[in-house]
């Protein structure tokens with residue numbers, strides 16, 4: 492059974508407002524290039540200021556501001572350790588550690604699709620089974636890989652309109668190929684799709700069923716010229732395809748390519764994280780169910796070799 496468009500009641504018509512969703516909240520909270528690189532390094536054991544600065548080539552002032560924000564948000568916790576001299580460390584909190592599935596889904600996308608990845612190939616080993624593996628997002632109930640077309644949506648208790656998350660950056664910035672090159676986890680182009688808030692918003696509407704220019708414009712509460720620019724960019728990236736509308740060939744519509752579809756696991760892990768940590772008392776804005784087994788969807792990231800759930804302590808990254 493297919494699920495487009497989702498069975499949600501609300502359409503946005505208020506300028507500056509979007510339909511409440513955990514993806515937008517999560518994207519606004521943690522998804523910018525530097526924050527992702529900081530988190531990726533943290534999952535590989537980085538705890539100290541110098542470790543990040545030397546490891547990902549970030550300037551001290553940007554690192555300071557991003558670490559402070561992650562502490563304020565509740566993803567990192569400061570601790571003082573003394574091993575001869577007193578040093579400050581930043582440790583992942585349960586909220587921060589819960590972004591690990593998202594980090595793995597970024598890695599997976601780059602592994603599968605990024606051309607830059609070829610310059611910095613990494614392998615991922617699962618200690619539990621000893622295999623080189625690719626992490627995969629599956630339904631916890633029926634264990635089928637989660638694909639966008641197999642997911643149903645309905646309004647949850649937190650459904651409604653909310654103000655568009657305030658942007659930290661609404662500019663789009665091209666990635667430099669060297670950025671993150673010292674890092675094993677995130678060196679590809681996945682972050683290009685999430686690097687500015689409009690590209691993020693536009694992309695997430697596709698996974699909620701939007702196809703036509705005007706529908707996307709209304710759902711994202713975005714200006715026409717900005718939307719045209721982002722759609723063009725996503726077509727150039729090979730993420731979207733522009734084609735004549737099936738129902739009315741005088742109009743055009745945009746559909747996700749197979750590459751675009753592969754961003755879905757990133758979106759879904761972010762949604763799950765946002766539901767858990769940012770939805771507050773009102774609860775999740777959307778309830779998802781698996782069309783294959785009809786259970787409420789609990790999407791989990793597992794090893795494609797043994798099917799075991801993945802934990803940072805059991806996964807090692809190696810270049811080459």
Ligand SMILES: [Zn+2]
Nearest residue numbers: 630633781784
């Ligand atoms: Zn299922």
Ligand SMILES: [Zn+2]
Nearest residue numbers: 617620794797
């Ligand atoms: Zn395994």
